[in-house]
Amino acid sequence: MNGPILWYAARSTGIVSLLLLTGTVLLGVLGPLRVGSPAWPRFALAGLHRNISLLTLAVLGVHAATVVVDSYVPFRPVDAFVPFLGAYQPLWTGLGVAAFDVLIALVVTSLLRQRINLRLWRSLHWLAYLCWPLSLIHALGGGTDAAGSWPLLLGVLCALAVLAAVIWRIAARRRLAGRVV
Amino acid sequence: MSRRGTGPRLAVNPITCLAHGMCAELLPEYVKLDEWGYPILNGDPLPPDLVAHAKRAVADCPTLALRLDPTS
Ligand code: SF4
Numbered sequence: 419m420n421g422p423i424l425w426y427a428a429r430s431t432g433i434v435s436l437l438l439l440t441g442t443v444l445l446g447v448l449g450p451l452r453v454g455s456p457a458w459p460r461f462a463l464a465g466l467h468r469n470i471s472l473l474t475l476a477v478l479g480v481h482a483a484t485v486v487v488d489s490y491v492p493f494r495p496v497d498a499f500v501p502f503l504g505a506y507q508p509l510w511t512g513l514g515v516a517a518f519d520v521l522i523a524l525v526v527t528s529l530l531r532q533r534i535n536l537r538l539w540r541s542l543h544w545l546a547y548l549c550w551p552l553s554l555i556h557a558l559g560g561g562t563d564a565a566g567s568w569p570l571l572l573g574v575l576c577a578l579a580v581l582a583a584v585i586w587r588i589a590a591r592r593r594l595a596g597r598v599v
Numbered sequence: 600m601s602r603r604g605t606g607p608r609l610a611v612n613p614i615t616c617l618a619h620g621m622c623a624e625l626l627p628e629y630v631k632l633d634e635w636g637y638p639i640l641n642g643d644p645l646p647p648d649l650v651a652h653a654k655r656a657v658a659d660c661p662t663l664a665l666r667l668d669p670t671s
Binding site: 449450452460461536 | 615619620621624625636658659661662663
């Protein structure tokens with residue numbers, strides 16, 4: 419199959435999943451800071467973190483599938499899971515595929531959290547800090563829209579938001595020195 | 600307590616609990632928080648209608664410090 423529809427679909431699902439992933443990361447970074455209010459209790463924020471991450475994975479599935487189906491780019495199903503294998507923009511695409519793999523690992527271990535060792539889950543979950551920048555670089559480097567002004571602006575805003583959240587978390591950890599946050 | 604049950608009892612591991620307080624939001628009937636945010640549990644057996652909520656609280660505890668012990 420070929421045609422602009424698939425390409426539009428690939429681009430839009432890519433942008434949407436970057437936004438969703440950023441939302442997941444923001445909720446994840448801020449979760450342990452015990453933010454919450456009567457209207458937005460912590461368990462609701464934690465549930466949102468989980469559900470948005472699942473939604474991200476679903477939209478990413480569509481994102482990868484559209485690129486596989488689009489015969490304009492040489493991208494095989496296996497290329498969607500094994501990074502740096504494909505012929506199409508191997509570096510930029512590979513970064514995105516690596517992030518996809520990490521996200522799958524994060525979601526699967528989180529769904530099994532009660533059955534696996536909590537330490538293992540926690541150490542794996544730090545990989546989120548790898549997954550998100552990989553996705554951002556993949557989007558900015560590989561995205562055919564990235565040179566345009568608004569997708570670039572969106573990427574910068576996502577980066578600033580996550581940076582602010584991380585700084586907030588580090589500052590909070592200093593304040594609560596000794597308590598793990 | 601008038602609502603005595605025969606279900607499992609809540610227990611918390613005080614070492615791993617980090618006072619996230621999620622359990623008190625999900626099961627206020629049986630969990631109160633002290634002034635530091637650590638849970639004070641009602642250790643009575645849970646009535647049947649609260650067991651599902653208790654399971655959710657156990658599953659959602661960020662450090663898996665909360666557990667349900669069967670009543671022997
Ligand atoms: S949810 Fe878990 S960590 Fe938080 S107060 Fe309850 S038992 Fe402790």
